Amino acid sequence: IGLHCRLIGRPGKLAGLVRFLDHVAEKGGAWFATRSQIADFWAATYPSLRYERPSRMDRDTFVARYGSIFEHSPWIAERAWQLELGPAHDTAAGLHNALARMFRSATREERLGVLKAHPDLAGKLAQARRLTAESSNEQSSAGLDALTDDERAAFQARNEAYVKKHGFPFIIAVRDHSRASILQAFDTRIANDTDTEFATACRQVERIAEIRLSDLLP
Structure with a gap:
């Protein structure tokens, strides 16, 4: 409640303040704080995060x-840097917007290259521990690093069928899913036509990028 003299001095405003004070006196539980106290509370409860800002x-x-x-695709970051980024890009959402713009404006062949750069889920690279740190953490979040032999065989069969039909790996933001829901999505999406799957995979690539950035930036 602002108490600037030019506002609260008006009869109508002052009458409202009186009603408010009467209400608080009856109900209790209100905190009458100075601006300094509010600032101190905010600073203590939500301290400023110091981090290296992308725009700088x-x-x-x-x-x-x-x-x-974007998996094994540094060219996207290179193009985004050339956008002359500003403070609006110093958050996860802001930087994701810039990177996603570069991905979406790329040629189909370039975007296909990004899709092909992704590893199979629970595939040979995972078994050989040759995934990027990001992919390894993501697959382990859904328990794909602790599959039974039967589960691993089920994933492998679907991976092979999907790549044979569409020409790129099955891509899904595994941190949004469980093992069961990933398998269900596999079975649903493998029946799609390739153009539909290409668009779906690109959206999933952007979602994965969004999650990765949220781990790095506020």
């Missing part, structure tokens, strides 16, 4: 930090 990074630092957000 040089090209090499930016690409090194965010070049793996």
Whole structure:
């Protein structure tokens, strides 16, 4: 409630303040704080986060930090850096917008290259521990690093069938799913035509990037 003299001094405003004070006196539980007290409370409860801001990074630092957000595709970060990023891009949502714009504006062949850069789910690279750190953490979040032999065989059969039909790996943001829901999505999406799956896979790539950025930025 603002108590600026030019406002609260008006009869109608002052009458409202009186009613409010009467209400608080009856109900209790209100905190009458000064602006300084409010600022101190906010600073203690929601402290400022100090982090290296993407918009202030040089090209090499930016690409090194965010070049793996889109799997094995640092060219997306390189193009995003050239956009002359500003403070609006210093959050996960803001930077995701810039990176996704570069991905969406790429040629189909370039986007296909990004899709093909993704590993099979619970595939041979995972078994050989040759995934990127991001992919390894994501697959383990859904328990794909602890499959039974039968479960691993089920994933492998679906991986092979999907790639044979569509020409790129099955891509899904596994941190949004469980093993059961991933298998269900496999069975649903493998029946789609390739153009539909290409669009779906691209959306999933962007979702994966969004999750990865949320781990790095506020």
